[in-house]
Amino acid sequence: MSQGIGAAVKRKEDKRFTTGKGKYTDDIRMENQAYAAFVRSPHAHARVNSIDTSAAEAMDGVIAILNGAELTGDGIGNIICGWAITSKDGSPMNMGAWSALATEKTRYVGDAVAIVIAETNAQARAAAEAVDIDYEELPVAASLAAALSDGAPQIHENAPGNIVYDWEIGENEATEAALAGAAHITKMDITNNRLSPNPMEPRSAVAIYDDAEDHYTLYTTSQNPHVARLVLSAFYNVAPEHKLRVIAPDVGGGFGSKIYIYPEEIACLWASMKTNRSVKWTSDRTEAFLTDAHGRDHVTKARMGFDQDGRIVGFKVSTKANFGAYMSLFSSAVPTYLYATLLSGTYNIPNIYCEVLGVYTNTVPVDAYRGAGRPEASYLVERMIETAAREMGKDPADLRNINFIREFPHQTPVIMNYDSGDFEGNMRQAMVAADWAGFGARKAESAMRGKLRGIGMSCYIEACGIAPSAAVGSLGAGVGLWESAEVRMNPVGTIEVLTGSHSHGQGHETTFAQVVADRFGVPIDTVQIVHGDTDKVQFGMGTYGSRSGPVGMSAIVKALDKLEVKIRKLAAHLLEASEADIVIEDGQVKVDGTNKVLAWHEVGLAAYTGHNLPEGMEPGLKEGAFYDPLNFTFPMGCFICEVEVDPQTGKTEILKFVASDDFGTIINPMIVDGQVHGGIAQGVGQAMLEEVRYSEDGQQLSASYMDYAMPRADDLPDFDVLHHSTPCTTNPLGMKGCGEAGAIGTPPAVINAITDAIGNNDLSMPATPAKVWAALNSATIAAE
Amino acid sequence: MHSTNYHAATTAAEAASLLSSAEDGALLAGGQTLLPTMKARLAAPSDLIDISRAEELRGISVTDGTAIIGAMTTHAEVAGHAELRSAFPALCDLAGRIGDPAVRHRGTIGGSLANNDPAACYPAAVLGTGATISTNKRDIAADDYFEGMFATALDAGEVITSITFPIPDAANYQKFAQPASRFALVGVFVAKSADRVRVAVTGASEEGVFRWTNAETSLSSDFTADAIGGLSVSSQGMISDLHGDGSYRANLVQVLTARAVAAAS
Numbered sequence A: 001m002s003q004g005i006g007a008a009v010k011r012k013e014d015k016r017f018t019t020g021k022g023k024y025t026d027d028i029r030m031e032n033q034a035y036a037a038f039v040r041s042p043h044a045h046a047r048v049n050s051i052d053t054s055a056a057e058a059m060d061g062v063i064a065i066l067n068g069a070e071l072t073g074d075g076i077g078n079i080i081c082g083w084a085i086t087s088k089d090g091s092p093m094n095m096g097a098w099s100a101l102a103t104e105k106t107r108y109v110g111d112a113v114a115i116v117i118a119e120t121n122a123q124a125r126a127a128a129e130a131v132d133i134d135y136e137e138l139p140v141a142a143s144l145a146a147a148l149s150d151g152a153p154q155i156h157e158n159a160p161g162n163i164v165y166d167w168e169i170g171e172n173e174a175t176e177a178a179l180a181g182a183a184h185i186t187k188m189d190i191t192n193n194r195l196s197p198n199p200m201e202p203r204s205a206v207a208i209y210d211d212a213e214d215h216y217t218l219y220t221t222s223q224n225p226h227v228a229r230l231v232l233s234a235f236y237n238v239a240p241e242h243k244l245r246v247i248a249p250d251v252g253g254g255f256g257s258k259i260y261i262y263p264e265e266i267a268c269l270w271a272s273m274k275t276n277r278s279v280k281w282t283s284d285r286t287e288a289f290l291t292d293a294h295g296r297d298h299v300t301k302a303r304m305g306f307d308q309d310g311r312i313v314g315f316k317v318s319t320k321a322n323f324g325a326y327m328s329l330f331s332s333a334v335p336t337y338l339y340a341t342l343l344s345g346t347y348n349i350p351n352i353y354c355e356v357l358g359v360y361t362n363t364v365p366v367d368a369y370r371g372a373g374r375p376e377a378s379y380l381v382e383r384m385i386e387t388a389a390r391e392m393g394k395d396p397a398d399l400r401n402i403n404f405i406r407e408f409p410h411q412t413p414v415i416m417n418y419d420s421g422d423f424e425g426n427m428r429q430a431m432v433a434a435d436w437a438g439f440g441a442r443k444a445e446s447a448m449r450g451k452l453r454g455i456g457m458s459c460y461i462e463a464c465g466i467a468p469s470a471a472v473g474s475l476g477a478g479v480g481l482w483e484s485a486e487v488r489m490n491p492v493g494t495i496e497v498l499t500g501s502h503s504h505g506q507g508h509e510t511t512f513a514q515v516v517a518d519r520f521g522v523p524i525d526t527v528q529i530v531h532g533d534t535d536k537v538q539f540g541m542g543t544y545g546s547r548s549g550p551v552g553m554s555a556i557v558k559a560l561d562k563l564e565v566k567i568r569k570l571a572a573h574l575l576e577a578s579e580a581d582i583v584i585e586d587g588q589v590k591v592d593g594t595n596k597v598l599a600w601h602e603v604g605l606a607a608y609t610g611h612n613l614p615e616g617m618e619p620g621l622k623e624g625a626f627y628d629p630l631n632f633t634f635p636m637g638c639f640i641c642e643v644e645v646d647p648q649t650g651k652t653e654i655l656k657f658v659a660s661d662d663f664g665t666i667i668n669p670m671i672v673d674g675q676v677h678g679g680i681a682q683g684v685g686q687a688m689l690e691e692v693r694y695s696e697d698g699q700q701l702s703a704s705y706m707d708y709a710m711p712r713a714d715d716l717p718d719f720d721v722l723h724h725s726t727p728c729t730t731n732p733l734g735m736k737g738c739g740e741a742g743a744i745g746t747p748p749a750v751i752n753a754i755t756d757a758i759g760n761n762d763l764s765m766p767a768t769p770a771k772v773w774a775a776l777n778s779a780t781i782a783a784e
Numbered sequence B: 001m002h003s004t005n006y007h008a009a010t011t012a013a014e015a016a017s018l019l020s021s022a023e024d025g026a027l028l029a030g031g032q033t034l035l036p037t038m039k040a041r042l043a044a045p046s047d048l049i050d051i052s053r054a055e056e057l058r059g060i061s062v063t064d065g066t067a068i069i070g071a072m073t074t075h076a077e078v079a080g081h082a083e084l085r086s087a088f089p090a091l092c093d094l095a096g097r098i099g100d101p102a103v104r105h106r107g108t109i110g111g112s113l114a115n116n117d118p119a120a121c122y123p124a125a126v127l128g129t130g131a132t133i134s135t136n137k138r139d140i141a142a143d144d145y146f147e148g149m150f151a152t153a154l155d156a157g158e159v160i161t162s163i164t165f166p167i168p169d170a171a172n173y174q175k176f177a178q179p180a181s182r183f184a185l186v187g188v189f190v191a192k193s194a195d196r197v198r199v200a201v202t203g204a205s206e207e208g209v210f211r212w213t214n215a216e217t218s219l220s221s222d223f224t225a226d227a228i229g230g231l232s233v234s235s236q237g238m239i240s241d242l243h244g245d246g247s248y249r250a251n252l253v254q255v256l257t258a259r260a261v262a263a264a265s
């Protein structure tokens, strides 16, 4: 059975994960290990007048209590946002200072003020509670509205009015002109709810300082250990890169939240040097709610104009994006280049204009979370077009269909250039699978039982495989977004692939090996994927934005190309044949049309003994490559959701969910379907269950699973996952990426279905039973 | 978790005496409420008195129209008890829908009643049937036991030993789960006996579990869902939180009561 591209082989890594033998950061135990606990601000906005550590220092097991003044005094730099965005008026974004330990002010509940190092975790936590801080409470702005109101408290001195930036894209005048001439305009106010990422494994760090070598090692829960090392060295001045090794061992999910370098890792590294002890910190679930970067949190006003025939003539969008208290690593790019560039959706829209106001609030920093900007865009576009169809009395599928882009490449008015796709083909396939035509009969049957049935679709598109380095550089990115790979064939013929991509649930150890198996016909068990250690892999930009397939695997392909050239040359020499006649298949090297053959290990052995090499060939078999993508990739698809609402309680049940996706080439359909299932579950979570809520004074009201509703298996139906692929034209394997699609395409499909069922379009996410019931009864409530 | 002293008691009397000699002691039953609270550093008892080995506090007996359940009996034991199920299925169904399997195999009826969470399920069954709560000191009628959110008639150091339920002719518990915690956003227990109907509501009121007496009166003369149709409860005093406001909860009380009557068996 083939184990190559397209084979649904079982995951190699699952034995260790399912038998409890994974090795996570918290499993690392050092001999001289001490524990860190953080003293966190209980106030959303407060001046720190004084820190009294005397009682805490006298407690059992306390080694040291360190604060922000000492940290900055030692030259540890402020945490930065790595993507520079320029406002409409040409001014740079207003990045407020973010010290790993707050110095003068705290700006959200959970902001770290001091780090306690003690012999045990319990001792560290007890001492942290005993640190006495004199806070002077300041007025709080815990929402977009509060931060933008007259007389709002100023969160950062250098960000007047709490504005991070006031950015725009597209042509305002042309869009206004198009809207002025429109036959119909759909207007909506849309909120994209704030989410907490909730990976199963909380964040963790073990910082190890070696004073003899003046060298640091950091084990940490990272999606991109090399990026972590880069910023820890270049910006936070912890240590130069050659004196800092970052290892991200097994990582239990990230969803974006483990891209960023947080205060805790910086403080642990520094404290390890200060105390000459290894320092471990593992977040508990409450700390995760209070400090892991949140996602989404947009408020948008939009207008979409249509001509007589229902063709979109213009789309104008004005969005306010909540940044939280500080600018996290990629935060600035999420509501701009990862959001507004997708506002054309799957449609031919000649005029688009979008302006985005980035706003500081006294809340946890907000950054990329599964989908990062694209869920916000797809929710907006797909709610708008669905609403427009309802307003104009048109069939929502027909309205989409006449607006679909059909010719590729297609240049949108908002930077993106789509390379491929069959938008109508995906929609038709999903409609057939969902029995769209038979919906009326099912609705009638539900009505007989006193239930309200609704159906909704979304034809999302998104951008993955971030991204051509020169292009993102011109847009303000502080890094290039290529990927690197190295392929080493050992003397016995086994192969190691070193990759800068990081696997934290995606199954790279299997799919990356499948790419090698596909090339050489060797079993995947003879291929080892090495990742997550800056001492082993030379460099990498990491895993996010569904880039490990389109970018990471493309780098592996490039390295395999080079290795194959050398193998062919060597084999031709050993078999006394011409290179053109060498065939590599089934783990053997053959001369076409003859019975001359080399077993795979014979090739390895010949290369490493070096006894008989072609003139000028170096011994060994090791090739590396850097792959810089030519374009983003554009996964797209059509999701259809069918629901039934109980009008007495507002409870919604999802009866059917069909996803038809175009991911280009699929390496392992089982793993891809798993990614889609997880993405849909997260999308249903956003649509119906999840929301981070703050009180006016900035306390997180939803900071535990008693109040933050995660999707569970019984909230979800069986998913019908289908594919209708057109290969990506800009990377060697034709891959588009599949990691975020579910989370991107699902929310609008669900809300379109529920609003269809209840006949009231005014419904915000999450559509909880209480909100659906209120929407059903809004007339009565207004009358009360 | 703060450090604490652990003791194991094998009888209710031993538990009571250990409790009285502790500085700030707490009984530990299934630990499903107490231990998470301690781990979150929100509770720090000086001593834990574990009653899970007190055999006299465990078990279910069904006789002459009453069911007696030991305080230390787990939700899973109640849900899975064949004799109880044939006599009083509504109680088994209620227990079988508390939390998840892990919670049901540790959590106990005594712990649930001592804690009296305003969204807990058992208080609705106890008040809805007019059960009696027995302690190491006395018997307390359900109507005198519940004193508001997390408040009960238990004195400091008092140990619940068992609960005696009069088995109703027909009963049903309707639970509408809060989406995150899956506790009752609103839960309604309806019980019909020869001489009376009782309706107890959990999850809804700021005063904790309560009897909906208007519904009881209507149902006493006409035990049908229609009898509830014209009734409503006021949203005044109903809990308003992230998961629903007072008017939503008031609506659920009415809807769930009608459903409980229709389903009562």
Ligand SMILES: Cc1cc2nc3c(=O)[nH]c(=O)nc-3n(C[C@H](O)[C@H](O)[C@H](O)COP(=O)(O)OP(=O)(O)OC[C@H]3O[C@@H](n4cnc5c(N)ncnc54)[C@H](O)[C@@H]3O)c2cc1C
Residues within 6 Å of the ligand: B026, B027, B028, B029, B030, B031, B032, B033, B034, B035, B051, B071, B072, B097, B098, B099, B100, B103, B106, B107, B108, B109, B110, B111, B112, B114, B115, B117, B119, B120, B121, B122, B158, B159, B160, B161, B181, B182, B183, B184
């Ligand atoms: C995830 C989860 C979901 C849950 N879902 C639900 C739900 O849907 N519905 C629901 O009703 N409950 C739910 N619970 C609560 C669960 O039923 C608990 O078991 C119960 O509330 C407490 O019982 P326990 O035996 O664990 O008590 P413990 O946690 O051991 O004790 C709770 C309190 O009662 C005291 N106590 C215990 N036994 C006695 C006694 N015999 N006499 C006097 N005082 C005593 C203790 O000192 C402590 O103060 C849930 C719990 C969890 C963790």
